[in-house]
Amino acid sequence: MRYSAFSIVRNALSGNLNWKPQWRQPQPKSHYDVIIVGGGGHGLSTAYYLAKEFGVKNVAVLEKGYLGSGNVGRNTTIVRSNYMLPGNEPFYEFSMKLWEGLEQDLNYNVMLSQRGVIMLYHSDAQRDAYVRRGNAMWMEGVEAELIERDQLKKMIPFLNYDHARYPILGGLLQRRAGTARHDAVAWGYARGADQHGVDIIEHCEVTGIRRENGVVTGVETSNGFIGCGKLALAAAGNSSRVGEMADLKLPLESHVLQAFVTEGLKPCIDHVIVYGGGHFYISQSDKGGLVFGAEIDGYSSYAQRGNLATAEHVMEEGVSMIPGLSRVRVLRAWGGVMDMSMDGSPIIDRTSIDNLYLNCGWCYGGFKATPASGYCFAHLIARNDTHPVARALRLDRFARGYAVDEAGAGPQPNLH
Amino acid sequence: MASLITCPHCGVRPKEEFAIRGDASLIRPAPSASDEAWHDYVYVRANPRGRTVEHWHHIAGCRRFLVVERDTVTHEVYSVVDGTAAAREARR
Ligand SMILES: Cc1cc2nc3c(=O)[nH]c(=O)nc-3n(C[C@H](O)[C@H](O)[C@H](O)COP(=O)(O)OP(=O)(O)OC[C@H]3O[C@@H](n4cnc5c(N)ncnc54)[C@H](O)[C@@H]3O)c2cc1C
Protein backbone atom coordinates (compact mmCIF):
# COMPACT_ATOMS: atom_id res chain seq x y z
CA MET A 1 0.00 0.00 0.00
CA ARG A 2 1.37 3.41 -0.93
CA TYR A 3 0.67 6.13 1.58
CA SER A 4 -0.93 9.39 0.47
CA ALA A 5 -3.33 12.01 1.78
CA PHE A 6 -6.01 10.12 -0.11
CA SER A 7 -5.23 6.84 1.66
CA ILE A 8 -5.51 8.56 5.04
CA VAL A 9 -8.95 9.96 4.18
CA ARG A 10 -10.16 6.66 2.74
CA ASN A 11 -9.02 4.68 5.77
CA ALA A 12 -10.43 7.23 8.18
CA LEU A 13 -13.84 6.94 6.49
CA SER A 14 -13.76 3.16 6.84
CA GLY A 15 -12.97 3.35 10.55
CA ASN A 16 -9.23 2.69 10.14
CA LEU A 17 -9.97 -1.04 9.95
CA ASN A 18 -8.37 -1.62 6.56
CA TRP A 19 -4.76 -0.64 7.13
CA LYS A 20 -2.49 -3.52 6.16
CA PRO A 21 0.50 -4.58 8.30
CA GLN A 22 3.58 -2.82 6.99
CA TRP A 23 5.48 -6.00 6.32
CA ARG A 24 4.62 -9.72 6.08
CA GLN A 25 5.50 -12.32 8.72
CA PRO A 26 6.76 -15.05 6.38
CA GLN A 27 7.98 -18.53 7.29
CA PRO A 28 11.65 -18.84 6.31
CA LYS A 29 12.34 -20.55 2.98
CA SER A 30 14.96 -23.30 2.92
CA HIS A 31 17.41 -21.22 0.89
CA TYR A 32 18.10 -17.57 0.03
CA ASP A 33 20.62 -15.94 -2.28
CA VAL A 34 21.57 -13.59 0.55
CA ILE A 35 20.92 -13.84 4.28
CA ILE A 36 21.48 -10.78 6.43
CA VAL A 37 22.01 -11.31 10.16
CA GLY A 38 20.52 -8.46 12.19
CA GLY A 39 17.29 -6.55 11.63
CA GLY A 40 18.58 -3.19 12.81
CA GLY A 41 18.81 -0.12 10.61
CA HIS A 42 21.83 -1.39 8.74
CA GLY A 43 20.54 -4.91 8.04
CA LEU A 44 17.21 -3.54 6.82
CA SER A 45 18.70 -0.79 4.65
CA THR A 46 21.12 -3.33 3.17
CA ALA A 47 18.19 -5.59 2.25
CA TYR A 48 16.25 -2.66 0.81
CA TYR A 49 19.07 -1.45 -1.44
CA LEU A 50 20.03 -5.01 -2.45
CA ALA A 51 16.52 -5.55 -3.75
CA LYS A 52 15.82 -2.08 -5.09
CA GLU A 53 19.17 -0.88 -6.46
CA PHE A 54 21.08 -4.07 -7.15
CA GLY A 55 18.35 -6.47 -8.27
CA VAL A 56 19.06 -9.11 -5.59
CA LYS A 57 15.57 -9.96 -4.38
CA ASN A 58 15.80 -13.45 -2.88
CA VAL A 59 16.94 -12.05 0.45
CA ALA A 60 16.12 -12.71 4.12
CA VAL A 61 16.82 -10.57 7.17
CA LEU A 62 17.06 -12.63 10.35
CA GLU A 63 16.43 -10.76 13.59
CA LYS A 64 16.68 -12.42 16.99
CA GLY A 65 14.29 -10.02 18.72
CA TYR A 66 11.56 -7.84 17.31
CA LEU A 67 12.35 -5.46 14.52
CA GLY A 68 14.04 -2.33 15.84
CA SER A 69 14.79 -3.77 19.28
CA GLY A 70 18.51 -3.03 18.96
CA ASN A 71 20.36 0.25 18.70
CA VAL A 72 18.27 1.53 15.83
CA GLY A 73 15.43 2.04 18.32
CA ARG A 74 17.67 3.28 21.14
CA ASN A 75 19.73 6.10 19.69
CA THR A 76 19.43 9.86 20.09
CA THR A 77 18.55 10.19 16.37
CA ILE A 78 21.25 12.68 15.35
CA VAL A 79 22.19 12.67 11.66
CA ARG A 80 25.10 14.79 10.42
CA SER A 81 28.09 14.74 8.10
CA ASN A 82 30.57 16.95 9.93
CA TYR A 83 33.47 14.52 10.09
CA MET A 84 37.04 15.57 9.48
CA LEU A 85 39.04 12.73 7.97
CA PRO A 86 39.05 12.10 4.21
CA GLY A 87 38.27 8.40 4.85
CA ASN A 88 35.05 9.29 6.67
CA GLU A 89 33.63 12.54 5.33
CA PRO A 90 32.64 11.42 1.78
CA PHE A 91 30.90 8.38 3.27
CA TYR A 92 28.87 10.39 5.79
CA GLU A 93 28.04 13.04 3.21
CA PHE A 94 26.79 10.31 0.87
CA SER A 95 24.59 9.21 3.77
CA MET A 96 23.35 12.77 4.37
CA LYS A 97 22.36 13.02 0.70
CA LEU A 98 20.48 9.74 0.92
CA TRP A 99 18.70 11.04 4.05
CA GLU A 100 17.58 14.09 2.10
CA GLY A 101 15.79 11.92 -0.44
CA LEU A 102 14.78 9.08 1.86
CA GLU A 103 11.16 9.98 2.57
CA GLN A 104 10.35 10.24 -1.13
CA ASP A 105 12.30 7.09 -1.89
CA LEU A 106 10.58 5.03 0.84
CA ASN A 107 7.16 6.75 0.65
CA TYR A 108 7.48 6.91 4.41
CA ASN A 109 7.69 9.80 6.85
CA VAL A 110 10.95 9.36 8.74
CA MET A 111 10.52 12.88 10.15
CA LEU A 112 13.89 14.07 8.93
CA SER A 113 14.38 17.46 10.54
CA GLN A 114 17.34 19.45 9.24
CA ARG A 115 17.38 21.74 12.23
CA GLY A 116 21.16 22.15 12.29
CA VAL A 117 23.79 20.61 14.53
CA ILE A 118 26.04 23.02 16.38
CA MET A 119 29.19 21.93 18.20
CA LEU A 120 30.30 24.47 20.80
CA TYR A 121 33.86 25.55 21.46
CA HIS A 122 35.18 26.88 24.72
CA SER A 123 38.78 27.86 24.04
CA ASP A 124 40.93 29.28 21.26
CA ALA A 125 42.48 25.86 20.70
CA GLN A 126 39.08 24.27 20.32
CA ARG A 127 38.07 27.03 17.92
CA ASP A 128 41.14 26.27 15.83
CA ALA A 129 40.22 22.58 15.79
CA TYR A 130 36.70 23.38 14.59
CA VAL A 131 37.96 25.79 11.93
CA ARG A 132 40.15 22.96 10.70
CA ARG A 133 37.23 20.54 10.73
CA GLY A 134 34.98 23.02 8.94
CA ASN A 135 37.62 23.53 6.26
CA ALA A 136 38.03 19.76 5.90
CA MET A 137 34.27 19.55 5.33
CA TRP A 138 34.37 22.30 2.70
CA MET A 139 37.13 20.40 0.93
CA GLU A 140 34.67 17.53 0.48
CA GLY A 141 32.01 19.97 -0.71
CA VAL A 142 30.06 20.05 2.57
CA GLU A 143 28.93 23.39 4.00
CA ALA A 144 30.08 24.35 7.47
CA GLU A 145 29.73 27.67 9.28
CA LEU A 146 31.68 29.07 12.16
CA ILE A 147 29.30 30.94 14.45
CA GLU A 148 30.99 33.45 16.75
CA ARG A 149 29.77 34.21 20.25
CA ASP A 150 27.65 37.31 19.50
CA GLN A 151 25.82 35.62 16.66
CA LEU A 152 25.38 32.45 18.71
CA LYS A 153 23.87 34.42 21.60
CA LYS A 154 21.11 35.57 19.26
CA MET A 155 20.55 32.07 17.93
CA ILE A 156 20.65 30.20 21.24
CA PRO A 157 20.26 32.68 24.11
CA PHE A 158 19.89 30.22 26.99
CA LEU A 159 23.40 28.74 27.04
CA ASN A 160 25.79 29.26 29.94
CA TYR A 161 28.03 31.70 28.03
CA ASP A 162 30.01 32.92 31.03
CA HIS A 163 30.79 29.57 32.62
CA ALA A 164 34.02 30.07 34.59
CA ARG A 165 35.75 26.92 33.36
CA TYR A 166 34.07 26.36 29.96
CA PRO A 167 32.94 29.76 28.64
CA ILE A 168 31.06 29.38 25.35
CA LEU A 169 32.93 31.25 22.63
CA GLY A 170 31.07 30.01 19.57
CA GLY A 171 30.33 26.93 17.56
CA LEU A 172 30.68 25.04 14.31
CA LEU A 173 27.30 24.69 12.60
CA GLN A 174 26.16 22.25 9.95
CA ARG A 175 22.74 23.53 8.92
CA ARG A 176 21.77 20.46 6.87
CA ALA A 177 22.29 18.13 9.83
CA GLY A 178 19.58 17.35 12.35
CA THR A 179 17.48 14.43 13.54
CA ALA A 180 15.22 11.69 12.13
CA ARG A 181 12.67 9.49 13.86
CA HIS A 182 14.67 6.31 14.48
CA ASP A 183 11.77 3.81 14.68
CA ALA A 184 10.29 5.17 11.48
CA VAL A 185 13.62 4.63 9.75
CA ALA A 186 13.59 0.94 10.73
CA TRP A 187 9.93 0.55 9.78
CA GLY A 188 10.28 2.45 6.53
CA TYR A 189 13.21 0.36 5.36
CA ALA A 190 11.48 -2.84 6.51
CA ARG A 191 8.34 -1.96 4.59
CA GLY A 192 10.33 -0.98 1.52
CA ALA A 193 12.41 -4.17 1.59
CA ASP A 194 9.30 -6.29 2.11
CA GLN A 195 7.61 -4.64 -0.87
CA HIS A 196 10.58 -5.67 -2.99
CA GLY A 197 10.18 -9.29 -1.88
CA VAL A 198 12.62 -9.47 1.04
CA ASP A 199 11.60 -11.85 3.83
CA ILE A 200 11.96 -10.23 7.24
CA ILE A 201 12.02 -12.94 9.87
CA GLU A 202 11.72 -11.71 13.43
CA HIS A 203 12.41 -13.77 16.57
CA CYS A 204 14.90 -15.88 14.64
CA GLU A 205 18.32 -16.01 16.29
CA VAL A 206 21.35 -17.13 14.35
CA THR A 207 23.24 -19.62 16.53
CA GLY A 208 25.79 -21.02 14.11
CA ILE A 209 27.34 -20.54 10.69
CA ARG A 210 27.69 -23.72 8.64
CA ARG A 211 30.68 -23.95 6.33
CA GLU A 212 31.74 -26.54 3.77
CA ASN A 213 35.02 -26.44 1.82
CA GLY A 214 35.79 -23.01 3.20
CA VAL A 215 32.56 -21.30 2.15
CA VAL A 216 29.39 -20.55 4.07
CA THR A 217 26.44 -22.77 3.13
CA GLY A 218 23.89 -21.41 5.58
CA VAL A 219 23.05 -20.60 9.17
CA GLU A 220 21.74 -22.55 12.14
CA THR A 221 18.91 -20.61 13.73
CA SER A 222 16.33 -20.94 16.46
CA ASN A 223 13.97 -21.84 13.56
CA GLY A 224 16.28 -24.50 12.11
CA PHE A 225 18.85 -24.47 9.31
CA ILE A 226 18.50 -21.93 6.49
CA GLY A 227 20.77 -22.17 3.45
CA CYS A 228 22.27 -19.17 1.64
CA GLY A 229 24.49 -18.22 -1.27
CA LYS A 230 26.01 -15.25 0.57
CA LEU A 231 25.93 -14.34 4.24
CA ALA A 232 26.07 -10.73 5.44
CA LEU A 233 26.62 -9.83 9.10
CA ALA A 234 25.09 -6.61 10.47
CA ALA A 235 24.76 -7.46 14.14
CA ALA A 236 26.11 -4.18 15.63
CA GLY A 237 26.90 -4.74 19.33
CA ASN A 238 26.85 -8.51 18.89
CA SER A 239 29.23 -8.58 15.91
CA SER A 240 32.02 -10.33 17.84
CA ARG A 241 29.61 -13.08 18.91
CA VAL A 242 28.23 -13.65 15.42
CA GLY A 243 31.69 -13.34 13.86
CA GLU A 244 33.01 -15.96 16.25
CA MET A 245 30.58 -18.45 14.69
CA ALA A 246 32.77 -18.23 11.56
CA ASP A 247 36.07 -17.94 13.48
CA LEU A 248 36.45 -14.26 12.61
CA LYS A 249 38.70 -12.32 14.96
CA LEU A 250 37.46 -8.74 15.02
CA PRO A 251 38.93 -5.42 16.17
CA LEU A 252 35.93 -4.67 18.37
CA GLU A 253 34.82 -4.29 21.96
CA SER A 254 31.17 -4.03 23.01
CA HIS A 255 30.37 -1.08 25.25
CA VAL A 256 27.20 0.39 26.70
CA LEU A 257 25.92 3.86 25.81
CA GLN A 258 23.03 5.49 27.64
CA ALA A 259 20.40 7.97 26.53
CA PHE A 260 17.78 9.97 28.42
CA VAL A 261 14.50 11.74 27.77
CA THR A 262 12.70 14.33 29.88
CA GLU A 263 9.06 15.20 30.36
CA GLY A 264 7.50 17.03 27.43
CA LEU A 265 8.08 20.77 27.22
CA LYS A 266 6.91 23.48 24.85
CA PRO A 267 9.33 24.03 21.96
CA CYS A 268 12.51 25.48 23.46
CA ILE A 269 15.56 23.88 21.85
CA ASP A 270 15.58 24.44 18.11
CA HIS A 271 18.87 22.75 17.18
CA VAL A 272 20.97 19.79 18.12
CA ILE A 273 23.51 21.30 20.50
CA VAL A 274 26.77 19.52 21.29
CA TYR A 275 28.78 20.59 24.31
CA GLY A 276 32.52 20.88 23.78
CA GLY A 277 33.41 20.90 27.47
CA GLY A 278 32.44 17.27 27.67
CA HIS A 279 30.58 15.37 25.02
CA PHE A 280 26.97 16.10 25.81
CA TYR A 281 24.38 16.41 23.00
CA ILE A 282 20.74 17.43 23.23
CA SER A 283 17.74 18.00 21.00
CA GLN A 284 14.00 18.27 21.47
CA SER A 285 11.71 15.62 20.07
CA ASP A 286 8.49 16.49 18.28
CA LYS A 287 6.59 15.29 21.36
CA GLY A 288 8.47 17.90 23.38
CA GLY A 289 10.80 15.68 25.40
CA LEU A 290 14.43 16.67 25.57
CA VAL A 291 16.53 13.79 24.25
CA PHE A 292 20.15 13.71 25.36
CA GLY A 293 23.20 11.59 25.87
CA ALA A 294 26.95 11.77 26.22
CA GLU A 295 29.81 9.26 26.05
CA ILE A 296 29.88 5.52 26.61
CA ASP A 297 30.08 4.30 30.20
CA GLY A 298 33.64 3.12 29.58
CA TYR A 299 33.60 -0.57 30.55
CA SER A 300 32.94 -3.34 28.06
CA SER A 301 29.42 -4.71 28.42
CA TYR A 302 26.70 -6.70 26.69
CA ALA A 303 24.00 -5.48 29.09
CA GLN A 304 21.59 -2.94 27.62
CA ARG A 305 21.69 -0.82 30.76
CA GLY A 306 24.11 1.72 32.13
CA ASN A 307 25.61 2.89 35.38
CA LEU A 308 24.18 5.56 37.67
CA ALA A 309 27.48 7.40 37.99
CA THR A 310 27.50 7.96 34.22
CA ALA A 311 23.90 9.19 34.37
CA GLU A 312 24.94 11.71 37.02
CA HIS A 313 27.91 12.83 34.93
CA VAL A 314 25.69 13.31 31.87
CA MET A 315 23.24 15.45 33.86
CA GLU A 316 26.10 17.54 35.24
CA GLU A 317 27.38 18.22 31.75
CA GLY A 318 23.90 19.19 30.60
CA VAL A 319 23.31 21.60 33.47
CA SER A 320 26.76 23.07 32.99
CA MET A 321 25.85 23.95 29.39
CA ILE A 322 22.17 24.87 29.96
CA PRO A 323 21.55 25.75 33.63
CA GLY A 324 17.79 25.77 33.08
CA LEU A 325 17.90 22.02 32.55
CA SER A 326 18.20 21.51 36.31
CA ARG A 327 14.47 22.21 36.61
CA VAL A 328 13.41 19.57 34.10
CA ARG A 329 12.42 16.06 35.17
CA VAL A 330 13.95 13.04 33.44
CA LEU A 331 11.37 10.45 32.47
CA ARG A 332 13.38 7.54 31.14
CA ALA A 333 16.92 6.27 30.65
CA TRP A 334 18.09 3.27 28.66
CA GLY A 335 21.21 1.73 27.21
CA GLY A 336 22.36 0.10 24.00
CA VAL A 337 25.36 -2.11 23.21
CA MET A 338 27.81 -0.42 20.88
CA ASP A 339 30.28 -2.17 18.59
CA MET A 340 33.27 0.05 19.42
CA SER A 341 36.08 -0.40 16.91
CA MET A 342 39.78 0.10 17.55
CA ASP A 343 39.93 3.40 15.66
CA GLY A 344 36.37 4.61 16.19
CA SER A 345 35.44 4.12 12.52
CA PRO A 346 33.22 1.46 10.96
CA ILE A 347 34.05 -1.61 8.89
CA ILE A 348 32.29 -2.58 5.64
CA ASP A 349 34.23 -5.35 3.95
CA ARG A 350 34.60 -8.87 2.69
CA THR A 351 36.22 -11.41 4.98
CA SER A 352 38.72 -14.25 4.67
CA ILE A 353 35.72 -16.45 3.79
CA ASP A 354 34.68 -15.82 0.18
CA ASN A 355 30.91 -15.49 0.59
CA LEU A 356 30.88 -13.92 4.06
CA TYR A 357 30.50 -10.12 4.32
CA LEU A 358 30.96 -7.91 7.34
CA ASN A 359 29.35 -4.66 8.50
CA CYS A 360 30.27 -3.53 12.03
CA GLY A 361 32.23 -1.09 14.18
CA TRP A 362 29.60 1.65 14.19
CA CYS A 363 30.51 2.83 17.66
CA TYR A 364 27.96 5.37 18.78
CA GLY A 365 27.52 7.08 15.45
CA GLY A 366 25.90 4.47 13.25
CA PHE A 367 22.37 5.83 13.05
CA LYS A 368 23.34 8.66 10.71
CA ALA A 369 25.16 6.09 8.60
CA THR A 370 22.10 3.86 8.13
CA PRO A 371 21.37 4.79 4.48
CA ALA A 372 24.99 4.85 3.26
CA SER A 373 25.95 1.76 5.23
CA GLY A 374 23.11 -0.22 3.66
CA TYR A 375 23.83 1.15 0.20
CA CYS A 376 27.57 0.45 0.33
CA PHE A 377 27.10 -2.97 1.94
CA ALA A 378 24.56 -3.94 -0.72
CA HIS A 379 26.97 -2.72 -3.41
CA LEU A 380 29.72 -4.90 -1.93
CA ILE A 381 27.52 -7.98 -1.57
CA ALA A 382 25.98 -7.72 -5.03
CA ARG A 383 29.14 -6.81 -6.96
CA ASN A 384 31.97 -8.08 -4.76
CA ASP A 385 33.38 -4.60 -5.13
CA THR A 386 33.82 -1.89 -2.53
CA HIS A 387 31.75 1.25 -3.07
CA PRO A 388 34.07 4.24 -3.69
CA VAL A 389 33.01 6.13 -0.54
CA ALA A 390 33.66 3.09 1.67
CA ARG A 391 37.20 2.39 0.47
CA ALA A 392 38.85 3.61 3.66
CA LEU A 393 36.57 1.47 5.83
CA ARG A 394 38.17 -1.90 5.06
CA LEU A 395 38.85 -4.50 7.74
CA ASP A 396 42.53 -4.83 6.85
CA ARG A 397 43.23 -1.11 7.41
CA PHE A 398 44.68 -1.84 10.86
CA ALA A 399 47.17 -4.36 9.50
CA ARG A 400 48.09 -2.00 6.66
CA GLY A 401 48.57 0.96 9.00
CA TYR A 402 45.62 2.99 7.69
CA ALA A 403 43.45 3.35 10.78
CA VAL A 404 40.79 6.07 10.45
CA ASP A 405 41.11 7.59 13.90
CA GLU A 406 38.87 10.66 14.01
CA ALA A 407 39.54 11.26 17.73
CA GLY A 408 43.27 10.56 17.55
CA ALA A 409 42.92 8.34 20.60
CA GLY A 410 44.81 5.24 19.43
CA PRO A 411 43.72 1.60 19.53
CA GLN A 412 41.61 1.76 22.67
CA PRO A 413 37.87 1.36 22.10
CA ASN A 414 36.69 3.08 25.27
CA LEU A 415 38.43 6.32 24.26
CA HIS A 416 36.67 6.77 20.92
CA MET B 1 28.66 -2.15 36.38
CA ALA B 2 29.24 -2.64 40.07
CA SER B 3 29.60 0.76 41.71
CA LEU B 4 32.28 -0.34 44.16
CA ILE B 5 35.61 -1.99 43.48
CA THR B 6 37.73 -3.49 46.23
CA CYS B 7 41.29 -2.43 45.54
CA PRO B 8 43.77 -4.83 47.20
CA HIS B 9 45.75 -1.80 48.40
CA CYS B 10 43.11 0.86 49.14
CA GLY B 11 40.01 -1.11 50.09
CA VAL B 12 36.49 -0.47 48.84
CA ARG B 13 36.42 2.46 46.38
CA PRO B 14 33.92 3.92 43.87
CA LYS B 15 34.60 2.65 40.36
CA GLU B 16 34.98 6.24 39.11
CA GLU B 17 38.43 6.27 40.71
CA PHE B 18 39.64 3.74 38.12
CA ALA B 19 40.54 4.01 34.44
CA ILE B 20 40.04 0.90 32.34
CA ARG B 21 42.94 -0.01 30.08
CA GLY B 22 41.31 -3.10 28.53
CA ASP B 23 41.78 -6.83 27.98
CA ALA B 24 44.32 -8.34 30.38
CA SER B 25 44.37 -11.78 28.76
CA LEU B 26 46.57 -10.60 25.88
CA ILE B 27 50.26 -11.38 26.06
CA ARG B 28 52.66 -8.87 24.56
CA PRO B 29 54.60 -10.50 21.71
CA ALA B 30 58.38 -10.41 21.53
CA PRO B 31 59.70 -7.28 19.76
CA SER B 32 60.82 -9.50 16.87
CA ALA B 33 57.48 -11.31 16.56
CA SER B 34 55.66 -11.26 13.23
CA ASP B 35 53.51 -8.31 12.08
CA GLU B 36 50.51 -10.58 12.41
CA ALA B 37 51.25 -11.35 16.06
CA TRP B 38 51.61 -7.61 16.75
CA HIS B 39 48.43 -6.82 14.80
CA ASP B 40 46.49 -9.32 16.87
CA TYR B 41 47.92 -7.96 20.11
CA VAL B 42 47.24 -4.30 19.30
CA TYR B 43 43.93 -4.56 17.40
CA VAL B 44 42.10 -7.86 17.81
CA ARG B 45 39.89 -8.43 20.84
CA ALA B 46 38.07 -11.57 22.00
CA ASN B 47 35.34 -9.30 23.40
CA PRO B 48 33.76 -12.08 25.49
CA ARG B 49 30.15 -12.15 26.55
CA GLY B 50 30.49 -13.30 30.16
CA ARG B 51 33.71 -13.62 32.14
CA THR B 52 36.50 -11.23 31.22
CA VAL B 53 39.79 -10.03 32.74
CA GLU B 54 40.87 -6.42 32.35
CA HIS B 55 43.61 -4.06 33.44
CA TRP B 56 42.20 -1.31 35.61
CA HIS B 57 44.37 1.59 36.73
CA HIS B 58 43.58 3.00 40.16
CA ILE B 59 44.30 6.57 39.09
CA ALA B 60 42.62 8.28 42.05
CA GLY B 61 44.12 5.91 44.61
CA CYS B 62 47.31 3.89 44.78
CA ARG B 63 47.94 4.32 41.01
CA ARG B 64 48.70 0.61 40.70
CA PHE B 65 47.54 -1.40 37.71
CA LEU B 66 45.10 -4.07 38.82
CA VAL B 67 43.59 -7.11 37.15
CA VAL B 68 39.81 -7.17 37.50
CA GLU B 69 37.86 -10.30 36.64
CA ARG B 70 34.20 -9.59 36.01
CA ASP B 71 31.15 -10.50 33.93
CA THR B 72 30.19 -8.36 30.91
CA VAL B 73 26.51 -9.33 31.15
CA THR B 74 25.69 -9.44 34.87
CA HIS B 75 28.40 -6.89 35.73
CA GLU B 76 29.37 -8.98 38.75
CA VAL B 77 32.99 -8.48 39.87
CA TYR B 78 34.69 -11.76 40.81
CA SER B 79 38.14 -10.65 41.84
CA VAL B 80 40.55 -7.72 41.93
CA VAL B 81 44.25 -8.42 42.28
CA ASP B 82 47.42 -6.40 41.86
CA GLY B 83 48.74 -6.49 38.29
CA THR B 84 52.29 -7.40 39.24
CA ALA B 85 51.08 -10.16 41.52
CA ALA B 86 48.88 -11.51 38.72
CA ALA B 87 51.78 -11.45 36.26
CA ARG B 88 54.03 -13.24 38.74
CA GLU B 89 51.30 -15.83 39.31
CA ALA B 90 50.93 -16.32 35.52
CA ARG B 91 54.66 -16.88 35.09
CA ARG B 92 54.64 -19.66 37.66
C1 LIG C 1 21.89 5.39 23.42
C2 LIG C 1 22.40 5.47 22.01
C3 LIG C 1 22.46 6.69 21.35
C4 LIG C 1 22.92 6.77 20.03
N1 LIG C 1 22.88 7.98 19.40
C5 LIG C 1 23.22 8.06 18.09
C6 LIG C 1 23.05 9.27 17.38
O1 LIG C 1 22.56 10.26 17.91
N2 LIG C 1 23.44 9.32 16.08
C7 LIG C 1 23.98 8.24 15.46
O2 LIG C 1 24.34 8.36 14.30
N3 LIG C 1 24.11 7.06 16.09
C8 LIG C 1 23.74 6.93 17.39
N4 LIG C 1 23.85 5.73 18.05
C9 LIG C 1 24.46 4.59 17.35
C10 LIG C 1 23.50 3.83 16.45
O3 LIG C 1 22.27 3.63 17.10
C11 LIG C 1 24.12 2.48 16.06
O4 LIG C 1 25.44 2.65 15.62
C12 LIG C 1 23.35 1.79 14.94
O5 LIG C 1 21.97 1.76 15.24
C13 LIG C 1 23.90 0.39 14.74
O6 LIG C 1 23.37 -0.25 13.59
P1 LIG C 1 21.97 -1.06 13.58
O7 LIG C 1 20.85 -0.09 13.53
O8 LIG C 1 22.02 -2.02 12.46
O9 LIG C 1 22.05 -1.80 14.99
P2 LIG C 1 20.94 -2.64 15.78
O10 LIG C 1 19.63 -1.96 15.73
O11 LIG C 1 21.53 -2.92 17.12
O12 LIG C 1 20.86 -3.95 14.90
C14 LIG C 1 21.58 -5.14 15.13
C15 LIG C 1 20.57 -6.25 15.25
O13 LIG C 1 21.21 -7.52 15.20
C16 LIG C 1 20.45 -8.40 15.97
N5 LIG C 1 21.24 -9.58 16.28
C17 LIG C 1 22.37 -9.66 17.02
N6 LIG C 1 22.80 -10.92 17.10
C18 LIG C 1 21.94 -11.67 16.37
C19 LIG C 1 21.86 -13.07 16.06
N7 LIG C 1 22.76 -13.95 16.54
N8 LIG C 1 20.83 -13.50 15.28
C20 LIG C 1 19.91 -12.62 14.79
N9 LIG C 1 19.94 -11.29 15.06
C21 LIG C 1 20.94 -10.83 15.83
C22 LIG C 1 20.10 -7.57 17.20
O14 LIG C 1 18.97 -8.10 17.89
C23 LIG C 1 19.82 -6.20 16.58
O15 LIG C 1 18.45 -5.97 16.34
C24 LIG C 1 23.39 5.61 19.37
C25 LIG C 1 23.31 4.38 20.03
C26 LIG C 1 22.81 4.29 21.32
C27 LIG C 1 22.71 2.96 22.01
Ligand SMILES: [Zn+2]
Ligand atom coordinates in the same frame (compact mmCIF):
# COMPACT_ATOMS: atom_id res chain seq x y z
ZN1 LIG D 1 44.26 1.31 44.98
